[in-house]
Amino acid sequence: MTNMWKAELLKLRRRRFLIGWTIGAVAFAVLSALTVFLSAAGPGEQAAARGATVESLGQAGGATQAFSLGASFIGILVLVLFIANFAGEFTQGTFRTLLMRQPRRLALLAGKMTALLAFVAVAMLLAEVLTVAASAAIAPTQDISTGSWFSLDGLGEAAGDYATAMLGVSSWAAFGMALAIFVRSIPIGLGIGIVWSGPFEHLIADAWTSASQWFPGLLLEALAAGGTPDVSVARALTLVAIYVAAAASAAAVVFARRDITA
Amino acid sequence: MRSAMTQAIDPGVDRINGPHLSHPAPAVRLDGLTKRYGERVAVDGLTIGVPAGVVAGFVGPNGAGKTTTMAMLLGLVAPTDGDGSVLGEPLDDPASFLGSVGALIEGPAFYPGLTGARNLAVLATAAGHDPAQVRGLLELVGLAERGDDRVRGYSFGMKQRLGIASALLGNPRLLILDEPINGLDPAGVREMRGLLGRLASEERTVLVSSHVLAELEQVCDWLIVIDRGRLVFQGLAEQMLAGGGASLTVAPEHRVDLDRLRDVVASAGLDGEIGGERLNVTINGADPHAVAAAVNRAAGASGIVLAELSVTRTSLEDRYLSMVRDEGADR
Numbered sequence: 001m002t003n004m005w006k007a008e009l010l011k012l013r014r015r016r017f018l019i020g021w022t023i024g025a026v027a028f029a030v031l032s033a034l035t036v037f038l039s040a041a042g043p044g045e046q047a048a049a050r051g052a053t054v055e056s057l058g059q060a061g062g063a064t065q066a067f068s069l070g071a072s073f074i075g076i077l078v079l080v081l082f083i084a085n086f087a088g089e090f091t092q093g094t095f096r097t098l099l100m101r102q103p104r105r106l107a108l109l110a111g112k113m114t115a116l117l118a119f120v121a122v123a124m125l126l127a128e129v130l131t132v133a134a135s136a137a138i139a140p141t142q143d144i145s146t147g148s149w150f151s152l153d154g155l156g157e158a159a160g161d162y163a164t165a166m167l168g169v170s171s172w173a174a175f176g177m178a179l180a181i182f183v184r185s186i187p188i189g190l191g192i193g194i195v196w197s198g199p200f201e202h203l204i205a206d207a208w209t210s211a212s213q214w215f216p217g218l219l220l221e222a223l224a225a226g227g228t229p230d231v232s233v234a235r236a237l238t239l240v241a242i243y244v245a246a247a248a249s250a251a252a253v254v255f256a257r258r259d260i261t262a
Numbered sequence: 263m264r265s266a267m268t269q270a271i272d273p274g275v276d277r278i279n280g281p282h283l284s285h286p287a288p289a290v291r292l293d294g295l296t297k298r299y300g301e302r303v304a305v306d307g308l309t310i311g312v313p314a315g316v317v318a319g320f321v322g323p324n325g326a327g328k329t330t331t332m333a334m335l336l337g338l339v340a341p342t343d344g345d346g347s348v349l350g351e352p353l354d355d356p357a358s359f360l361g362s363v364g365a366l367i368e369g370p371a372f373y374p375g376l377t378g379a380r381n382l383a384v385l386a387t388a389a390g391h392d393p394a395q396v397r398g399l400l401e402l403v404g405l406a407e408r409g410d411d412r413v414r415g416y417s418f419g420m421k422q423r424l425g426i427a428s429a430l431l432g433n434p435r436l437l438i439l440d441e442p443i444n445g446l447d448p449a450g451v452r453e454m455r456g457l458l459g460r461l462a463s464e465e466r467t468v469l470v471s472s473h474v475l476a477e478l479e480q481v482c483d484w485l486i487v488i489d490r491g492r493l494v495f496q497g498l499a500e501q502m503l504a505g506g507g508a509s510l511t512v513a514p515e516h517r518v519d520l521d522r523l524r525d526v527v528a529s530a531g532l533d534g535e536i537g538g539e540r541l542n543v544t545i546n547g548a549d550p551h552a553v554a555a556a557v558n559r560a561a562g563a564s565g566i567v568l569a570e571l572s573v574t575r576t577s578l579e580d581r582y583l584s585m586v587r588d589e590g591a592d593r
Contacts, residue, residue, distance in 0.1 A: 003387060003388050003389065003390045004388050006387050007384045007385070007387040007388035010380070010383060010384050010387055011373060011376065011380075011384055014375070014376070014380075017375075092371055092372075092373065092374070093368065093369070093371030094371050094372065094373060096338060096367070096368065096371055097371045097372070097385060097428065098385070098388055099336075099337065099338060100336050100337075100338070100360060100363075100365050100367075101360070101385050101388045101389035101431075102388045102389060103337045103356040103357045103360045104357050108388075257340075259333075259338065259339040259340060260333075260338040260339070261333070261338070261339065261368075
């Protein structure tokens with residue numbers, strides 16, 4: 001597993017790829033901070049759903065509020081990344097090449113998955129740091145105090161927001177990996193993944209109000225929001241953990257038993 | 263290499279049942295290996311052995327089951343039935359032997375966005391091998407100058423060379439190569455032939471499949487022929503070729519002596535047929551060189567000077583086609 005972990009990171013350690021991700025992280029930080037700070041509800045104004053207020057931005061967790069709100073959109077990006085990466089190994093025939101070098105299939109899968117998650121974790125950390133920097137630059141223009149941001153409470157809030165964001169993206173990553181292993185095709189995987197996590201669940205939720213208590217994408221949204229009136233954090237966390245465990249186990253069984261013929 | 267090989271195996275091997283299977287350590291041993299996909303049987307009770315240290319050609323028509331068999335040897339495809347061993351380790355535990363096996367199967371597969379060198383480094387790292395060997399392998403397969411280019415820009419032949427280099431990572435004791443000369447230009451084919459010879463001379467076992475039988479004929483000591491998933495022949499390449507017979511082409515210095523030469527050959531108990539200015543003599547089972555010498559002596563004793571005397575052996579392709587045809591007729 002360690003060898004595969006190193007091999008996967010070697011694949012990712014490419015200048016263009018890393019520059020692309022850094023530019024993406026900068027764009028994410030600037031756009032998130034601008035969107036959140038410029039749309040923050042002032043005193044006496046009604047904040048939009050999950051929207052920030054000038055008051056909340058001035059508190060300890062204000063530094064990472066833009067990151068926290070923006071991170072819920074990164075889930076889809078991670079889903080796409082993992083589907084493309086894993087399904088691509090099938091379509092390119094590189095799983096075959098890898099398995100001739102690392103025949104312990106579960107070790108291969110685990111090494112690859114943890115390496116990609118480690119990469120995502122670093123990218124998320126970079127995105128959070130950059131978002132804090134962008135927020136700190138924008139806050140004075142909106143008369144928002146940053147005094148309590150860098151207190152111990154502020155750092156605690158930042159760590160909590162990062163953990164919540166990583167929980168969400170790790171879950172999307174597991175769903176993406178499982179879907180890719182089931183369908184072994186990038187277009188089919190992306191089609192199913194994006195349609196399911198985007199319009200499909202929300203359309204169902206419009207017709208069936210309890211959908212938000214059961215569907216994985218909606219549960220992850222509730223988790224990112226720190227719970228909703230319909231779904232508590234504990235329920236979202238429990239059900240998401242069950243879904244992730246089921247998806248990962250099914251993918252592992254299929255991958256371990258399937259003939260690699262492509 | 264040939265003499266060492268013949269010492270290592272029982273020369274009495276022949277069709278279907280190879281006595282070499284009892285050899286203490288064949289590099290590959292398969293016993294009743296079977297793969298079914300629903301109703302279709304891709305590999306049907308295949309029992310073969312590849313002696314250690316040989317270059318073994320794996321021959322069969324399209325769909326014969328060669329690639330499926332190789333995929334089972336590499337743990338990529340699970341057999342439906344049967345068992346075997348690779349380098350003395352059980353077939354159902356590929357992790358126990360794949361560290362000593364290099365393979366190229368179903369064409370080269372690499373990450374197009376990575377350079378050739380980075381692709382090899384990724385595979386070396388995944389296997390726990392030292393990535394420092396990558397440059398040397400790129401040089402060995404003639405890709406030293408293109409190693410830092412992305413694989414996306416490689417021709418198929420270059421990818422094939424990179425595939426060979428990847429198979430050589432970790433200095434494997436057994437190489438399994440599926441159609442390695444596909445996509446190579448004539449110079450590449452020649453290089454590959456030389457490379458296979460060099461690899462085998464390093465006491466390595468090579469199992470290679472190819473449709474270009476003339477190439478296999480030049481590099482293989484051992485041959486395995488399968489058709490529709492079943493074994494047709496396994497044994498020394500010489501034995502397979504010898505089973506196809508040979509012919510002798512004889513031409514007298516003067517055309518007028520041709521009829522007399524045929525009579526001389528007939529008196530030695532051989533059938534000769536005149537074609538143009540030559541006499542074609544069929545040899546059935548006898549040593550072709552001994553027959554040629556006898557014909558030469560008889561012609562000389564009769565005062566006929568020979569301008570040409572040559573032995574033509576049945577090619578591997580002829581022999582293979584006749585075997586596959588016979589096998590088809592038997593079913």
